[in-house]
Amino acid sequence: MRREDLVDLNAFATVAQERSFTRAAAKLGTSQSALSHTINRLEARVGVRLLTRTTRKVAATEAGERMLRALGPAFDAVAEALGSARELRDKPAGTIRITTLRQAADAVLWPALERLLPDYPDIRVELLVEQSFTDIVAERIDAGVRLGESIAKDMVAVRIGPDLRMAVVGSPAYFAAHPAPRTPQDLAQHQCINLRLPTAGGLYAWELQRGRRELHVRVDGRLVFNDAAMMLRAAAAGFGLVCLPDDHTAAMIADGRLVRVLEEWCPPFAGYHLYYPSRRQPSAAFSLLVDALRYRV
Numbered sequence: 001m002r003r004e005d006l007v008d009l010n011a012f013a014t015v016a017q018e019r020s021f022t023r024a025a026a027k028l029g030t031s032q033s034a035l036s037h038t039i040n041r042l043e044a045r046v047g048v049r050l051l052t053r054t055t056r057k058v059a060a061t062e063a064g065e066r067m068l069r070a071l072g073p074a075f076d077a078v079a080e081a082l083g084s085a086r087e088l089r090d091k092p093a094g095t096i097r098i099t100t101l102r103q104a105a106d107a108v109l110w111p112a113l114e115r116l117l118p119d120y121p122d123i124r125v126e127l128l129v130e131q132s133f134t135d136i137v138a139e140r141i142d143a144g145v146r147l148g149e150s151i152a153k154d155m156v157a158v159r160i161g162p163d164l165r166m167a168v169v170g171s172p173a174y175f176a177a178h179p180a181p182r183t184p185q186d187l188a189q190h191q192c193i194n195l196r197l198p199t200a201g202g203l204y205a206w207e208l209q210r211g212r213r214e215l216h217v218r219v220d221g222r223l224v225f226n227d228a229a230m231m232l233r234a235a236a237a238g239f240g241l242v243c244l245p246d247d248h249t250a251a252m253i254a255d256g257r258l259v260r261v262l263e264e265w266c267p268p269f270a271g272y273h274l275y276y277p278s279r280r281q282p283s284a285a286f287s288l289l290v291d292a293l294r295y296r297v
Contacts, residue, residue: 008042009071011035012050016060016068021053092285093122099134100127100145103228104272107247108161108293109145116292123285131198131226137277142286148270154278160293161272166207167246168266169258173238180261181241184208184217191240192219196226206243208265215265219243232258247271271295 015024015035025032043050050064060068100109105127113125128134128141136144147164151157168181174191181187187206195204203224205216221240225231228248235242236257242249246266252258274293276282282290 008038008045009067010075011038012042012064013068013071013075015039015051015058016064019058021058091122092120092283092288094283094285095124095126096143096286096289097126097128097141098143098145098274099136099139099141100129101131101272102129103245103248104145104161105129108272112160112289112292116289120285120288123288125289136275143274143276145272145274148273151273151275155275156278157273157275158290158293159271159295160274161247161295162297163268164245164247164271165268166243166266167249167253167260168206168208168241168243168262169235169249169253169260170241171236171238171257172259174235174240175259175261177238180259182262184215184262184265187217187219187241190219190221192221193231193234193240193242194219194221194224195228195231195242195244196224198226204243208262209267210265 011024011028014028015021018024018027021032021035025035028035039051046063046067048063049061050067052059052061098109109127117123117125133146133150134141134144136142145160148157148159170178170180170190178190181190184206192206196202197204203218205218208215208217219241223231223234223239225234228244231242231244232248232252234240236252241261249258249260253260274290276286
C-alpha cells in the first residue's frame with residue numbers, strides 16, 4: 001500500500017466520523033478545499049461514491065459505511081502499535097553499546113552498572129574495552145568513554161568522574177638506588193618505562209606542567225609496554241619510573257609499593273566523560289544510564 005493511500009483513507013474516516021468537512025479539516029490540520037480534493041481523489045480511485053454531501057451535513061454512503069467498518073479494526077491496530085512503541089520508549093529496555101578504556105570500565109562504568117542493572121532486567125549492556133579510538137557513529141555504538149580533553153567538539157560530553165592528575169612513580173627499592181628526580185630534566189638520568197600509544201604507535205611523551213610552563217618529555221629506558229598494568233608491575237619490581245594518571249597508581253601508592261615524585265609538575269586535567277552524538281535521540285534506558293553515571297561533586 002502506498003503512503004498516499006493511508007493518508008486518503010485516514011482523511012475519509014475522519015470526515016465520516018465527524019460528519020463535517022469543517023471539523024475534520026481542523027482535526028487533521030488541513031484546509032477544507034484540500035480535504036475535499038483528497039476525498040474526490042479517493043472516490044475516483046475506488047470508483048464509487050463514499051460520502052454524500054449536502055449544504056447541511058455529510059454522511060457515508062452504503063459503500064462508505066462498509067469501508068468505515070473495515071477500516072476501524074485496522075486503524076485500531078495501528079493505534080495500538082504506536083502506543084506500544086511509545087511504551088517501549090518510556091520503559092527502560094534495550095541494548096546499550098559503549099566503548100571504553102579499561103581503567104574507566106573498572107573504576108566508573110562497572111560500579112554504576114552493578115548498582116543499576118538489578119533493578120532494570122530489560123536493559124542489556126555491551127562494553128567494548130579498547131585503547132584505540134573507535135568511530136562510534138560508523139560502528140553503531142551508542143556512546144564512548146574517554147578523557148574529557150580527547151572528545152570531539154561535535155559530541156555531547158557528560159562528566160562521569162573527577163579531575164585526574166598524572167603521577168610519576170617508582171618503587172622504594174628503585175629510589176634506594178637512585179636519587180629522586182627534582183625536575184623534569186633529571187629524568188634523563190633515570191630508567192623510565194615507556195608507553196606505546198595504541199593509535200599512532202609512537203611512544204608517549206610525558207606531559208608535565210608547572211604554572212604556565214608545559215613540557216613534553218621524551219624518556220628512555222629498557223622497557224616499553226602498551227598496557228598500564230604491566231607498566232605498574234614493572235615499576236613496583238624496581239625497573240624504573242612510570243608516568244600514568246593517578247587513578248591507576250593510587251592503590252599502589254597507598255600501600256607503599258610505589259612512591260610519587262615531581263608532584264608539583266602534575267596539575268589536574270579533565271577526567272572521564274561519556275560522549276555520544278549530539279543528534280542522538282536517547283532511549284529511556286540510555287537516559288537512565290547517563291543519569292546513573294553523571295558525576296556529582
